[in-house]
Amino acid sequence: MKYLKIIPLVLVIGLISAFSYINMPTSDGYKVGDIATDFSLKNVDDTMISLADYLEAKGFILIFTCNTCPVSVRNEDRILALDKKYKPLGFPVIAINPNNPDVQPGDSFKLMKVRAKEKDFTFPYLFDEGQKIFPQYGASATPHAFILQKEKKDLIVKYIGGIDNSSRNPETVTIKYVENAVDALLDGKPIEVTFTRAIGCSIKI
Amino acid sequence: MKRLVFLLLVVFIYSCNKDKEKSLQLNENESVEVYNFKQLEPLLHADDNAIHVVNFWATWCAPCIKELPYFQELHDTYDKNNLKVILVSLDFTDKFESQLIPFIKKTTLTPQVILLDDPDENNWIPKVDKSWSGALPATLIYTKNKRAFYEQFFTKESLFKEIEKFKKI
Numbered sequence: 001m002k003y004l005k006i007i008p009l010v011l012v013i014g015l016i017s018a019f020s021y022i023n024m025p026t027s028d029g030y031k032v033g034d035i036a037t038d039f040s041l042k043n044v045d046d047t048m049i050s051l052a053d054y055l056e057a058k059g060f061i062l063i064f065t066c067n068t069c070p071v072s073v074r075n076e077d078r079i080l081a082l083d084k085k086y087k088p089l090g091f092p093v094i095a096i097n098p099n100n101p102d103v104q105p106g107d108s109f110k111l112m113k114v115r116a117k118e119k120d121f122t123f124p125y126l127f128d129e130g131q132k133i134f135p136q137y138g139a140s141a142t143p144h145a146f147i148l149q150k151e152k153k154d155l156i157v158k159y160i161g162g163i164d165n166s167s168r169n170p171e172t173v174t175i176k177y178v179e180n181a182v183d184a185l186l187d188g189k190p191i192e193v194t195f196t197r198a199i200g201c202s203i204k205i
Numbered sequence: 206m207k208r209l210v211f212l213l214l215v216v217f218i219y220s221c222n223k224d225k226e227k228s229l230q231l232n233e234n235e236s237v238e239v240y241n242f243k244q245l246e247p248l249l250h251a252d253d254n255a256i257h258v259v260n261f262w263a264t265w266c267a268p269c270i271k272e273l274p275y276f277q278e279l280h281d282t283y284d285k286n287n288l289k290v291i292l293v294s295l296d297f298t299d300k301f302e303s304q305l306i307p308f309i310k311k312t313t314l315t316p317q318v319i320l321l322d323d324p325d326e327n328n329w330i331p332k333v334d335k336s337w338s339g340a341l342p343a344t345l346i347y348t349k350n351k352r353a354f355y356e357q358f359f360t361k362e363s364l365f366k367e368i369e370k371f372k373k374i
Contacts, residue, residue, distance in 0.1 A: 070265040070297070140356070141340035162339070165327050168297050172324035197330040197339040199295055201266060202358070 029138010032194045036062075036148050036155040039133045041096065041126035042109065044116040049124045051094070051148070051155060058090035059149035059158070059185065061178060064128075064139040066097045067115045068106035069201035071167050072142045076119050078163055078170060079143070082178060083123045091147075091182050093123040098134035098142065104204040134203060141200030143167065147181050159191055162198025229301060229320070237309065239301075239320045242329035248291060248319075249333060252349060256288045256371045259345040261321075261333070263295045264308045268358040269342040273314070275361040279368065280316040288368070290316035295341060298322050346371060 030036060038051045051060060061082055065072040083093035101108035109127045116125045128134050137146055138160075147159035159181040166172040177196050184191040227239040251257055260276050262269035273292070280290040292314065296305040301320060309318055323329055330339045334354035337343055344355045348371050359367070 074297070140338040144338075162327060166324040167326060167339075168295070169299070169324055172298075174325065175327075177327070193327075196327040197337065198326050199330070199339045199341065202268060202340040202342070202356075 028135065029140075030136075030146070030157045030160065032157055032160060034157045036146070036157050037133070037136050038155065039126075041128060041133065043124045043126050044109075044113045044121070045124075049094070049126055054092065056090065057092060057150065059147065059182075060155070061086060061091055061093045061182065062137070062146040062148060063093060063095050063143055063163070064098045064134055064137070064141075064146075064203070065095050065143040066099045066104070066107045066201075067111055068099070068104055069142045071200045074168060074170065075143045075163055080119070080122060082163070085179075086182050087122070089182075089186055091185070094126065095121070095123055096126045096128050096133065098128045098131060098139055099204040100131055107204070131205060139203060141198070141202060143198075143200055145178050147178065147185070149185055158185060159194050161193075161196030162200075165196070165198075167198040167200060227322075229306060237306070237318050237320055239322050242321065242323040242332065245293065245319060245321055245323075246332065249345060249347075251289075254349070255286060256283075256368060257345075257347050258288065258290045258368070259293060259347075260290070261293050261295060261341060261343045261345075263297075263341055264300075264304045265296065266341040272342060272359050272364070273312070275359055275364045276316060277314060278361065279364065282365075292316050292318045294318060294320045296320065298324075 040048050040050045043049045051057075054060070063079055065075065065079065067073075079093055079095065086092065097107055097112055099107040109129075112125055112127060139146070143163060145159070145161060145163050146157060148155040149158050159178065161177060163176075163178050164173040165175040165177065175193075177193055180193065181191045228236040229239060230236050248257075249259060258276065258279060260273075262273065264270065276290050276292065279288065294305055305320065326339060330337055333343075334345060336354055337356055340356055342358055344357075344359065346353050346355070346367060351371055353367075355367070
């Protein structure tokens with residue numbers, strides 16, 4: 001009879017572990033077509049930035065990136081070029097540092113300011129303080145790009161993935177995924193490749 | 206028919222040799238091979254009785270460097286017929302000579318190290334595992350019957366514990 005009392009407990013534990021197992025491999029976050037959340041994050045100029053502030057924008061090239069990841073560093077010039085080309089066309093770059101500076105001290109807000117100044121970032125470089133935004137988007141690496149387009153009042157995720165097909169070496173790039181996607185949006189055409197993967201650094205949590 | 210098979214075999218062997226020309230000299234007797242993904246792929250699907258542990262790393266990846274000694278320890282602990290460790294480096298191609306080779310010399314890594322020089326990342330990352338975003342570190346563990354991919358950092362305990370799961374099959 002004693003065992004009978006244990007059965008519900010075992011069942012509950014079993015259920016909990018079964019669900020946690022199921023949840024583990026499927027990474028949460030957005031898929032192409034989802035509605036993206038807005039946020040209010042601190043920029044390197046000490047102002048708070050929200051996507052809603054950009055009344056004229058047609059959309060955004062949101063890039064999770066950081067100071068310390070060497071792949072991110074190798075993409076800084078590419079990110080600057082994207083902002084230069086697409087900000088005037090209505091798709092500005094918004095960069096977000098998702099890393100926890102307690103784990104990766106080189107990614108502190110103070111050092112973000114230093115890096116932004118050194119490289120003359122023309123785009124906001126936001127600090128995901130408390131790491132609340134990157135998990136909602138499902139960013140899993142730096143750099144990791146999300147293209148959003150305004151549709152009525154919503155921001156719709158149109159592309160998730162790498163900036164191009166050679167994150168580690170700009171000289172061997174043959175396909176520029178982000179450029180192709182934004183060009184398609186600007187032309188009102190369907191995006192050919194909406195999801196890609198690229199080598200990057202894990203996000204430090 | 207026999208002639209055709211022979212001809213195909215010659216062509217195959219020739220193309221294999223041609224593919225494997227690239228290597229970097231470590232010292233007089235040792236070298237590190239530089240593979241593209243097509244050359245690496247068979248090592249992700251070996252059909253023998255061993256447990257295969259394929260770790261994707263780079264000298265620029267701090268958590269990768271931290272977990273490398275655990276993979277070395279795995280390599281040292283098990284008989285080579287039962288467990289094979291391959292360390293696939295995703296170092297920057299222009300830093301092979303200045304960063305990777307000195308690192309391998311300094312740390313005296315003994316598992317096989319392969320430099321994966323294949324820029325078209327989105328083409329091959331999903332072929333390693335469709336769940337992989339491309340973030341490092343990442344590890345593939347497989348046998349003939351079981352396969353698992355880990356986009357994560359391993360502690361020594363978690364790595365050895367994971368291997369246990371493959372031994373039972």
